[in-house]
Amino acid sequence: MNDIKQFLRSNSLRPTKQRIVIAGYLFDGTNKHVTAESLSTELAKRKHIISLATIYNTLHDFYENGLLKKLILSSDRVYFDTNTNDHHHFYSEKDQFLIDINKNIKVNGLPKTPKNKKINKIEVIVHLDK
Amino acid sequence: MNDIKQFLRSNSLRPTKQRIVIAGYLFDGTNKHVTAESLSTELAKRKHIISLATIYNTLHDFYENGLLKKLILSSDRVYFDTNTNDHHHFYSEKDQFLIDINKNIKVNGLPKTPKNKKINKIEVIVHLDK
DNA sequence: TCAACACTTTAGAATCATTCTAAACTGATA
């Protein structure tokens, strides 16, 4: 609890009740993939009712501060990933199913980067099913 | 024109005026990345006014028939790619900028596929800028 | 401890890409 407050403060985020609850859930040591909706549902199960607006605000605040990764895999929802290490994913659209690939993946044979551009990150998505 | 009709027919798509116009634009020999909006704009420039609903319908019809690839790169629009070969992309969110990577990319070190799942496709997105 | 204020939360409205509806239209077929 106090460590969560410290954690938030050290990321220049004022430790409000809501952020403490959300951070407590997200950063409990197990990696998670959430959407605004799924997060809202999980917190509600735990009797924490937080407005959707705040959930969106908080996810973005955390994202902006590098505490979450954003994953664009489907056109109808955004996933946030608590695993901020360099990694990749198995994804099944059919089953809304997402698994981290933490193994060291190597991508070989890339052509040269377009002029005046810099590579920000290389993302590998292994699509399962059809 | 008649080849476009044939092309559509051979994909079990009735060659309507609108589909002929859209296919004529999309499959003119140069690969394109379009969104419903950008396609609508391009066609309008060429004096072809086609309702957005039809543009969406047609993009999906073409997609369902394997004439287009769908690219999910941003949460606020869907891209369709006329290059249906196995390939990857450079993408700059900042500049809405998308370039095909046709070179043979190798992805090494993948862990084993989750139980009872089959790999549909491997997608590599090289994100540029930040 | 507390006043003061900047930062947050929130309900509800707004946005915007996309899909749906159901009525009018049109290619294909006999």
Add this chain to the structure above:
DNA sequence: TATCAGTTTAGAATGATTCTAAAGTGTTGA
């Protein structure tokens, strides 16, 4: 050329996300 299934379309509906602006709350300095 009549018929009908497949298409197109305007406009409404949807749904995730963002915005607004009013009420609430950490933080700070005295």
